Amino acid sequence: MYQTIVIGGGPSGLMAAISASMSGDRVLLIDKKNQLGRKLQISGGGRCNVTNRLPYEEIIKHIPGNGRFLYSAFSTFDNESIIAYFESRGVKLKEEDHGRMFPVSNNAKDVVSTLLNHLQENHVDIRTDVKVESLLLSDGRIIGVTTDSEDIPAAQIIIATGGKSVPQTGSTGDGYVFAAQAGHTITELFPTEVPITSRESYIKSKVLQGLSLQNVGLSVLKKNGRPAITHQMDMLFTHFGISGPAALRCSQFVYKEQQRQKKQDIIMSIDSFPEQSPSELTQRVTQLLNEAPDKTLKNSLKGLVQERWLLFLLEQADITADQTAHHVKKEQLSQFIQLLKNFTLTVNGTLSIDKAFVTGGGVSVKEIVPSTMQSKLHDNLYFCGEVLDIHGYTGGYNITSALVTGYVAGYNCRTQLTSH
Structure with a gap:
């Protein structure tokens, strides 16, 4: 026995x-x-x-x-x-x-x-x-x-x-x-520690697929728009949504918010500069533009964030990447800075439990x-x-x-x- x-x-x-x-x-x-x-x-x-x-x-x-x-x-x-x-x-x-x-x-x-x-x-x-x-x-x-x-x-x-x-x-x-x-x-x-899915048009069209963002603040938002959780790590855009360390850590909170809000779609946000306040970032961007007023925006802002992310956010703010700083309206610029600090995306869940690292x-x-x-x-x-x-x-x-x-x-x- x-x-x-x-x-x-x-x-x-x-x-x-x-x-x-x-x-x-x-x-x-x-x-x-x-x-x-x-x-x-x-x-x-x-x-x-x-x-x-x-x-x-x-x-x-x-x-x-x-x-x-x-x-x-x-x-x-x-x-x-x-x-x-x-x-x-x-x-x-x-x-x-x-x-x-x-x-x-x-x-x-x-x-x-x-x-x-x-x-x-x-x-x-x-x-x-x-x-x-x-x-x-x-x-x-x-x-x-x-x-x-x-x-x-x-x-x-x-x-x-x-x-x-x-x-x-x-x-x-x-x-x-x-x-x-x-x-x-x-x-x-x-499922926890699992990639997150999204039906956003730019996810479906794969324009950001394979783009990796370093050390961003990724948040799952509550009903009132405040973060339920924020993880500051790397993340990755995929053909079905987002992945990478920050997304994996946020995944269980997507599930929990779906339960709490009794709905499928949850809002997440990406802060590309979690260490800087909006005013500090505004100063930084303005300085870059002032230093090279005759260059195109994609050149004067080069290196601020990854090029694909930069071009994507400029487009989201209705700014043409090939125009110079002279031609950018104040509202467009503040919209662009807002997107750098708080880009929101709608997610609708995660991959299934058999794709998760942890139950x-x-x-x-x-x-x-x-x-x-x-x-x-x-x-x-x-x-x-x-x-x-x-x-x-x-x-x-x-x-x-x-x-x-x-x-x-x-x-x-x-x-x-x-x-x-």
Whole structure:
């Protein structure tokens, strides 16, 4: 009989199985795919952003979906514990911008093989290509799992099946079915960290397709026109809408505003100069024009923003790029500056959940004990990773959440047994 069965071989499942097996308990890890750690292999562009070194407060801020739930788990295992874990096992890490931690080798395989080797050392039984069909219940108590070939009894179950994003790695939402079978509430699922779609004419005509804007302020606007959220990062125009880091971070707020405003279309705005006030920008533009009054506008304003963006905004302000500063009306100029500071676009949603990096929604954290990851409905059922209603921005935050909750779930399976 197994003490603990872990369902799912992603980051949280691997860490849960390692943690649960640390005192020699019999642990079984089941994954329906033929390879463990597939999501880790492809994360961070194949380099694997294992965690983030920012302080707790900052990490929680970067996990807008129930990040506060992780506070008590952090007292058992946190981002520094993740760093210490990998470094103690020979994977040296390095810090990059915004606290992101990567293996010095830039190779995700080093991270995955470290976890797999540890499972082997701890004699964890591994079954791949095996699909768990349901939890095994007897008189309302969970006594194991039913797979596509047999029933396997166990004292405790950890569900680490991931969300519904990146389905080719095996996360197709199975865990929600098991959770519901155990009586848990699943909050509405939605895509996060996903490109945003728009039906604006210039998107459809692809005039801006492939244009990348650096360090702009991208906002999702509320009904009253104020920003619900602003992210200052790079963004990219695509053939269907917008993408790039700023857009990915804004995507969940597009969904939330659609729910709040009960309508499909939401307004977003782009500030090309988030560090400058409208009057400072007016001064800057006026100076450029005064310095070269006889040059065409596209030449006198060259380098202010990317050329395609400049020409597009001049056209939006009814200004001909080939005219000189002498011929520009005051209203046209102020309209152009207004567009540089606040160009609005209508968006109508995001790409689907299977195109998203991260799933929003999941098993309600109200039904989970935050310090142990234990179900409040069944004392021998645990949840960890993305199956829970916890979601962060990209940058190592989701993997941090997965490894922390995985470790804590496994650790508490271990202590549960010793205390019984």
